[in-house]
Amino acid sequence: MSTDWNALVGTRVVARVRSPNGLYDVLGDLIGADDDLLRIVTKRGERQVPRANVIAGGPVPPAPSRAAPPHRALSVGDLEVVMADHWRAPETDWLGGWLLRAAGGFTRRANSALAVGEPGMPLDVAVLEVTDWYSDRGMTPLAATPHPTIDEEDAGQLLAAAEAFRAAGWQEVPGAGATVLTAPTGEVRAPRDLPAGLTLDLLEAPDAAWLARYHYRGEAVPPVGRELLASAPEQVFAAVRDGGTTVAVARGSLARRWAGVTAVEVDPAYRRRGLGAALVARLGEWAWQHRAAAVYVQVGEGNEAGFALYGAAGFETHHTYAYLTPTSP
Structure with missing residues (x-):
């Protein structure tokens, strides 16, 4: 059975690729898939893999960010992405590593930008892109911003994203936050x-x-x-x-x-x-x-x-x- 790569955008994947020198694997976050290319962000940066050269592959669990029991081993950003896969909005777009979601206003989770990962552009520009995406749909822009502890692997990225929204005049919605257990x-x-x-x-x-x-x-x-x-x-x-x-x-x-x-x-x-x-x-x-x-x-x-x-x-x-x-x- 062939892999539906389009359905895996936003997940961690591995793709087995054929080359003149043999087979090799590309492991990372799939941020884009079209008829010609897979765009996979690996530890060494983004790789653009020709679809015609991919012979196998599929989703893999997020890599643990620390030595800990499974329920504690994922970073804040990785767990947020996992949870997004459990509650998939009918309309989504990826802005680099940021996930934009719309679902007719039913639940904030499905109608907010998940600001984890790198957006692939200056943060102030990314905030404008988020604003335009929701405004184009007649929706009040909303962003979900996780709060990491300072020792989290992705703390710097998450805090910088939240600060970029605040610098643009965004305010916290009182009483709307949540705790992930x-x-x-x-x-x-x-x-x-x-x-x-x-x-x-x-x-x-x-x-x-x-x-x-x-x-x-x-x-x-x-x-x-x-x-x-x-x-x-x-x-x-x-x-x-x-x-x-x-x-x-x-x-x-x-x-x-x-x-x-x-x-x-x-x-x-x-x-x-x-x-x-x-x-x-x-x-x-x-x-x-x-x-x-x-x-x-x-x-x-x-x-x-x-x-x-x-x-x-x-x-x-x-x-x-x-x-x-x-x-x-």
Whole structure:
């Protein structure tokens, strides 16, 4: 089966290339693919590889940035790119290493520029390009800017990108930031019992009852939201049922040997009964069966119940991020 290189833009790949001197591999981040060339950023810079000379290849997991357990081994920027693969906007463009995303306004994650990596141009020019890209679509420009600790491998690049937006007058959107938590898959999968009379099912696609239970900012899921829910290379939908009523839901996703947990929601009448913990544990077991090395979840500012739930399941803070916009919120 031939590799769909266009679908792999933005991921870490390896391409086996035929040359007059034999075969060699090109390993790095794929930032562009057309009918003639693959553009791969390697440790030594960008390589332009003729498609006609590529005989095999595909995606590979991000390289660890430090000696640590899998859930701690990726840099902030690498983990952000992995998470973007779990929640793929229907419209994307790459500005060098920056990912521009649009999804009709459903979730900030899918409608913001992810400013990690090098944009391939002066930072002030890149900020203008981001502004124009969103303005051309009638959208308020938005940028996701991760906060690294000073000892992170990519701290300098991430801090410089955030500063470039701020220098252009962009401001942080109050209350919109989030914390990224990670955990070893083996710890998350610890079994949790449900209250008597309740059942937990895994669905290949969200049914009407699942969609009716899940809300984003208190509203029903629009069509573009359903597209996003099914946008990862692989996902599953967990539902806790009380008879014929769905009372709690969650989504699990897989990409690049990482699992993600999103869309966790419990009917208010069923809270504080361990349903959230049971959902997370079941998704951890699913991730374990699919050989995911680690699991991530993102928790919004002020979500104390979420921090308590995931902390009890074995998650710990990896990093935080904020959203910046050029207009006063």
